[in-house]
Amino acid sequence: MASVALGLGGISLGQAADGEFARAVATLRAVGGEGQGNEAAGQALHRLAKGSPESIPALLESMDGANPFASNYLRGAVEVIAGNTLAKGGALPLVELGEFLLNKSHDTKPRAMAFDLIRRADAEAAERLVPGLLSDPSVDLRREAVTRLLGQAEGLAKADNKPGAVLLYRQALDAARDLDQIQRISAELRELGRKVDLTRHFGFLIDWEVVGPFHNKGRAGFAEVFGPEKDAGLGAEYAGLEGKVGWKKYSTDDEYGMVDFNEPYGALKEVTGYAQTEFISASDRPAELRLGCKNAWKIWLNGELVFGRDEYHRGMRIDQYQLPVQLRKGANTILVKACQNEQKEEWTVQWQFQLRVCDATGTAIHSLPKKNAEVAAK
Amino acid sequence: MIVALAGSAAGVFAGDWTGFRGPLGNGLSDEVGLPVKLSAEKHVAWKTALPGKGLSSPLVVGDRVYVTASGGTRQDRLQILCLNAADGSVIWKRQFWVMGSTMCHKKTSVAAPTPVTDGKLLFAIFSSNDLFCLDLDGNLKWLRGLTVDYPNARNSLGMASSLVLAGDVLVAQVENDSESFVAGLNKTTGGNLWKIDRPKSANWTTATVRRDKAGQEQVLLQSGKGIHAVNSASGKVEWHYADGAATIPSSALAGEMLFVPSHGLTALKLGADGKSFEQKWRSGRLRPGTASPLVHGRKVYSLNNAGVLACADVDSGNRLWQLRLDGPFGGSPVVADNHMYIFSEEGLAQVVDLTAPEGNVVGKMDLGEMIQCSPAVSNGALFVRSNGHIWKISRKTRL
Numbered sequence: 001m002a003s004v005a006l007g008l009g010g011i012s013l014g015q016a017a018d019g020e021f022a023r024a025v026a027t028l029r030a031v032g033g034e035g036q037g038n039e040a041a042g043q044a045l046h047r048l049a050k051g052s053p054e055s056i057p058a059l060l061e062s063m064d065g066a067n068p069f070a071s072n073y074l075r076g077a078v079e080v081i082a083g084n085t086l087a088k089g090g091a092l093p094l095v096e097l098g099e100f101l102l103n104k105s106h107d108t109k110p111r112a113m114a115f116d117l118i119r120r121a122d123a124e125a126a127e128r129l130v131p132g133l134l135s136d137p138s139v140d141l142r143r144e145a146v147t148r149l150l151g152q153a154e155g156l157a158k159a160d161n162k163p164g165a166v167l168l169y170r171q172a173l174d175a176a177r178d179l180d181q182i183q184r185i186s187a188e189l190r191e192l193g194r195k196v197d198l199t200r201h202f203g204f205l206i207d208w209e210v211v212g213p214f215h216n217k218g219r220a221g222f223a224e225v226f227g228p229e230k231d232a233g234l235g236a237e238y239a240g241l242e243g244k245v246g247w248k249k250y251s252t253d254d255e256y257g258m259v260d261f262n263e264p265y266g267a268l269k270e271v272t273g274y275a276q277t278e279f280i281s282a283s284d285r286p287a288e289l290r291l292g293c294k295n296a297w298k299i300w301l302n303g304e305l306v307f308g309r310d311e312y313h314r315g316m317r318i319d320q321y322q323l324p325v326q327l328r329k330g331a332n333t334i335l336v337k338a339c340q341n342e343q344k345e346e347w348t349v350q351w352q353f354q355l356r357v358c359d360a361t362g363t364a365i366h367s368l369p370k371k372n373a374e375v376a377a378k
Numbered sequence: 379m380i381v382a383l384a385g386s387a388a389g390v391f392a393g394d395w396t397g398f399r400g401p402l403g404n405g406l407s408d409e410v411g412l413p414v415k416l417s418a419e420k421h422v423a424w425k426t427a428l429p430g431k432g433l434s435s436p437l438v439v440g441d442r443v444y445v446t447a448s449g450g451t452r453q454d455r456l457q458i459l460c461l462n463a464a465d466g467s468v469i470w471k472r473q474f475w476v477m478g479s480t481m482c483h484k485k486t487s488v489a490a491p492t493p494v495t496d497g498k499l500l501f502a503i504f505s506s507n508d509l510f511c512l513d514l515d516g517n518l519k520w521l522r523g524l525t526v527d528y529p530n531a532r533n534s535l536g537m538a539s540s541l542v543l544a545g546d547v548l549v550a551q552v553e554n555d556s557e558s559f560v561a562g563l564n565k566t567t568g569g570n571l572w573k574i575d576r577p578k579s580a581n582w583t584t585a586t587v588r589r590d591k592a593g594q595e596q597v598l599l600q601s602g603k604g605i606h607a608v609n610s611a612s613g614k615v616e617w618h619y620a621d622g623a624a625t626i627p628s629s630a631l632a633g634e635m636l637f638v639p640s641h642g643l644t645a646l647k648l649g650a651d652g653k654s655f656e657q658k659w660r661s662g663r664l665r666p667g668t669a670s671p672l673v674h675g676r677k678v679y680s681l682n683n684a685g686v687l688a689c690a691d692v693d694s695g696n697r698l699w700q701l702r703l704d705g706p707f708g709g710s711p712v713v714a715d716n717h718m719y720i721f722s723e724e725g726l727a728q729v730v731d732l733t734a735p736e737g738n739v740v741g742k743m744d745l746g747e748m749i750q751c752s753p754a755v756s757n758g759a760l761f762v763r764s765n766g767h768i769w770k771i772s773r774k775t776r777l
Contacts, residue, residue: 033527035569038520042567045518068477068523072510076518079472083516109475143451178451294534307529311555314534314580320481 021055024048025062028073041073048077053085056117057096060110071109082117092121101129101141108138108361115141134175137361146176150185157192166192173201177362179318202318203356203364204257205277205334209247212273213265214240216339221272222296222310228274229300232335241271250275254354256318261338261351268351270342276335279357280368281327287365289334290319293353296339301325302332312341313348319362327357327365395438395754395761397494398540398584399710404630405672407714407755413773414717414729416743423759423770424466430457431765432489433708434540438463438756439497439514445768446502448488449473453480456488456504460516463757466770470516478506478525482536485708485750487765492540492584492752494548499565501548505537509550511568520568524550530557538582544595544610547571553581553601560585560599562613572613577603583628586636588648596652598636600629605638605646607655616653619646627666627710632673635692639666643680645695659695664688669720670710674732679718681707687718687730689737699736703728708750712760721749721762727771745769 027044031037048059059078063071082092100106101114115133119126134145153168166189173185173196186196199206214226227238237246252259261273281287289299289306294316298308306323340351357365399405413421430449437444441463449455454476460469480488482505493502499519503509507524525531531552539551548563558576563569579602586598587610595610605619623629624639631637635658636646642662646655664671667683676692685705689698704726711720717740718730725748729741747764754761759772 033523035520035522035563035567038522038569039567042519049517068475068526069521072474072477072521072523073518075474076472076521080517083470083472140450180451309530309556310578311534314555315481315483316534317481320534 020047021051021058025059025074029062029066029070031067031069031073033069045073045077048074049080051077051081053081053090053092054096056081057093057100057114060097060100060114061106063110064107066107075113078113078117082120086120092117094118094122094125098125098129102132104137108136108140112138112140115144134171139177139361142175142361143178143181146172146178146181149175150181153188157188162192166194198255199257200366201364202257203358203366205279205355205357205367206252206257208250208252208259208275208277209234210250210259210261210264210273210275211238211245211247212240212261213245213268213271214238214273216270216272216341218270219296219310219312219339219341221270222298222308222339224272226272226274228276228335229337232274232276232303232333247276257354257356258352259336259354261340262349267349269340269344271351272337272339273351274335274337275353276333278367278370279327279332279334280370281329281332281365282368283327284329285327286360287325287327288358288360289323289325290356290358290362291321291323291336291353292316292318292355293320293338294350295353296341297353298337299323299355300333300335302328308337310339312339313343313350316350318354324360393756394440394497395436395756396497397437397542398435398492399628399670399752400712400755402631403542403584403586404632405670405710405712405752406674407712409755409758410715411758411773412714412717412719412755412760413771414731414741416727416729416741416771418743418745420774421743421771423772423774425767425769426461426466426468427767428459428763428765429471430455430489431487432763433487433750433765434489434763435492435709435751436754436761436763436768437493437495437500438754438761439495441757442469442514443754443761443768443770444493444495444500444514445763446489446493446504448480448504452476453482453488456506456508456510458493458500458502458510458512458516460514461768463759463761463770466768472510472512472516472518474508474510474521476504476506477508477523478504479532479534480506481532481534486536486538488536490536490538494541494543496543496565501541501543501565503541503550505533507531507537507550507552509541509568511565522563522568524552524561528552528557528559531559532556533580535580540584542585542587542597544587544597545589545593547595547610549585549597549610551576551581551583551585551599553577553579555580560597560608560613562597562610571611574608574613574615577601579625581625583623583625586629586631588631588652590652594652598629598631600638601625604640605629605636607652617649617655619655624666626668628670630671630673630678632692635673637671637673637678639671643671643678643690643695645678645692658693661690661695661697663697664690664695667707668709669707672711672713672718674713674718677732679711681711681720685722687737689732701730701737701739703730703739709752712753712755714755719753719755719760721745721751721753723748723750725749725764727762743771
């Protein structure tokens with residue numbers, strides 16, 4: 001069968017492609033929200049799931065740039081083909097899967113799936129690929145390589161080769177993006193007498209200007225537009241809960257970048273606070289704002305509302321919310337609104353958030369020094 | 379006239395366990411001959427490792443067992459498995475990428491809600507509000523990402539309401555502090571038939587379904603605002619019991635009576651017209667904990683958070699006896715052949731003889747792992763799962 005180029009978001013499908021295949025893939029990629037296109041997708045998936053194992057790399061490739069619905073549909077086809085093939089003692093196209101995995105221009109999820117398929121078919125082949133995954137854009141693939149390094153570092157530590165262990169742990173920390181691995185590595189390094197700057201590793205923003213308190217009576221403050229949402233100029237004054245309030249500097253020394261409104265304002269209830277900071281980006285670029293917060297919150301970038309959520313005290317963790325944004329070269333203003341509610345239980349005292357800027361893999365993006373803002377803008 | 383749902387969808391056979399708390403959603407099974415004096419050596423027919431965590435209940439259709447799990451470091455791999463009920467071998471496994479939030483309390487997991495089946499299609503939802511419809515051979519038919527569609531529909535503690543089927547309408551209860559709703563979906567395509575706003579408050583209960591003689595279903599939605607009876611075809615509220623209700627244990631329907639975890643336990647007699655209800659009794663002494671109440675014969679059973687099982691008269695609510703069990707309990711009990719089966723979070727299976735004058739624990743078996751699911755009962759066996767395994771418990775030689 002001749003190779004056919006298909007106009008599916010710029011992708012080019014390989015030898016397994018034909019017109020019917022392409023139409024089926026296009027149908028899946030067209031699935032939208034609220035179940036739009038589901039009916040046609042089910043039929044298209046039925047067609048694709050009958051494919052041979054040789055069609056798997058093309059199916060993986062067709063996930064590039066696909067929305068999450070389409071990716072899962074396409075995954076459904078791969079799952080059936082691979083499952084049936086392996087159940088019958090058949091072989092998966094290891095070389096093509098490996099080549100797909102190693103081509104980092106493909107999306108991270110299908111590449112990670114390719115690795116999983118290789119591992120199912122030939123665990124030793126998968127293991128040989130692991131060392132090359134240490135700086136992979138896929139967090140899942142990176143994790144494999146970090147796990148391997150951790151094992152080696154522990155071996156050196158047990159053999160009393162501390163310098164060797166420290167250097168391997170440093171390599172592992174540089175690559176690690178999962179919280180559990182980062183915490184484990186940092187604990188090992190500290191045990192070995194080395195310093196670890198977790199705040200910088202994660203890229204938490206620690207220097208802020210804060211203003212408050214405003215009211216949140218009956219949880220109405222979340223929707224109310226207070227002064228900082230209209231004019232966030234640092235010289236501005238606003239009508240606060242008990243008179244005029246203005247911005248004041250706040251820096252956190254918490255390792256995980258916690259901005260705690262209870263520190264400047266006391267453990268208040270039914271209140272709203274704002275924090276803003278300036279982030280100097282070296283370039284126009286996509287990024288993620290990653291927020292952890294157990295209060296109701298809203299966040300703006302350069303005056304544009306990114307997202308908001310009115311949930312209180314249901315839990316908090318690092319990277320709880322991952323918000324894709326576009327940074328502009330030079331100064332970017334980030335404004336956070338955090339609302340505290342009326343609950344009185346011990347576990348509802350927190351009025352705080354933590355925020356970092358990173359890329360899609362979770363790699364920290366650091367702000368340039370403020371003195372560079374003008375230079376960067378040029 | 380409205381009667382309790384008879385659970386007779388095509389493809390479902392007597393003895394199948396098709397959803398949360400069974401085909402009728404009431405925890406009752408007509409199985410007989412289940413083991414009573416439990417022994418791991420005699421009664422663990424098989425034990426199979428699961429690839430991910432979960433506290434959803436297994437389902438059983440014919441000779442196959444279906445169970446969900448969530449794998450990966452971030453629980454972002456949503457898994458649906460089909461096992462051979464005879465030997466526990468995995469017949470197929472499907473894995474999908476999470477589309478919503480995986481954040482949840484450490485005691486729960488992304489595979490918290492129980493799937494439902496009509497005997498031909500399997501519908502599985504996860505705490506991330508990702509919903510998949512597969513045929514029983516593992517072929518994906520359609521999917522939804524409800525948090526992709528409605529971005530503030532999530533709960534940082536985790537979601538847990540199980541799906542229910544009301545005829546051809548699949549009901550997804552997605553109630554939380556922010557974008558809170560219930561959707562009636564076309565079970566064939568997954569598209570919205572209706573979507574109604576719900577109280578903005580976290581809720582982990584599962585709906586109950588009634589069906590009238592004409593085949594029209596009514597969905598009884600429980601929340602902190604009480605019970606809303608919703609027409610399954612239109613999503614319109616037909617009556618509202620507004621005196622509040624619990625947000626963890628679910629109501630139990632028995633004939634014309636609905637037993638609601640509200641101010642303890644409140645018994646409502648549901649009107650034959652489907653438009654009204656009448657409160658018959660209320661007892662603060664029958665307050666259920668996490669486990670949902672259960673009605674068997676003329677008695678109602680309620681298990682509180684201290685592990686005390688209370689038995690009361692179904693007509694009056696008068697407490698008849700109470701029995702302390704070894705808790706705590708994260709799942710709900712089931713009853714088969716006059717025996718109640720309940721698994722504690724410590725992994726201790728306990729069997730209560732309900733014919734004894736004040737109940738009697740007649741069997742115990744330690745499975746050694748935390749169990750938070752409600753067991754499934756089918757074909758002479760119990761099926762129960764932990765975060766790591768699924769067990770079949772039965773007499774190894776059938777009666």
